[in-house]
Amino acid sequence: MRRVNATVLxxxxxxxxxxxxxxxxxxxxxxxxxxxxKADVAKRLANKKTHVKIKLHDGSVVNGRLEQGNTxxxxxxxxxxxxxxxxxxxxxxKVSGRxxxxxxxxxxxxxxxxxxxxxxxxxxxxxLD
Numbered sequence: 843m844r845r846v847n848a849t850v851l852x853x854x855x856x857x858x859x860x861x862x863x864x865x866x867x868x869x870x871x872x873x874x875x876x877x878x879x880k881a882d883v884a885k886r887l888a889n890k891k892t893h894v895k896i897k898l899h900d901g902s903v904v905n906g907r908l909e910q911g912n913t914x915x916x917x918x919x920x921x922x923x924x925x926x927x928x929x930x931x932x933x934x935x936k937v938s939g940r941x942x943x944x945x946x947x948x949x950x951x952x953x954x955x956x957x958x959x960x961x962x963x964x965x966x967x968x969x970l971d
Contacts, residue, residue: 874931882937883911894918896929897936904929 886892889957892908907927909917919926942950 853873876931876933879934880911880931883908883916883931886939887911887938891939893939894936896934897938898929898933900933937944 884892887908887910894906894908896904898904904918904920904927905922906918906920906927909919911917911926915928915930917926917928
């Protein structure tokens with residue numbers, strides 16, 4: 843009986859610090875994600891690029907425009923309903939823009955130009971016959 847108690851006690855002494863370390867690491871990851879979300883919201887508000895898609899931890903998505911940001915929360919005016927929702931930075935998983943990036947616009951322009959060039963090349967080849 844004493845041997846079992848000693849074994850259990852030894853395992854408890856070895857495992858408890860590991861559990862505390864794992865909890866500390868997950869907390870620091872949450873803090874880093876919250877800081878990133880807060881910085882993204884502040885940057886978008888400063889640059890007036892407020893049309894956003896927000897993914898929350900529970901899996902739901904909010905589409906709308908950023909209204910204002912505070913130290914702990916920010917407000918979003920939803921596109922469909924027009925209702926203003928106040929969200930905590932900690933409840934947000936990701937903030938992304940709703941507008942196309944510059945590279946997407948360049949890619950579309952190149953594709954359109956290639957299509958026009960192909961049509962012109964086919965028209966010139968047919969006129970030569």
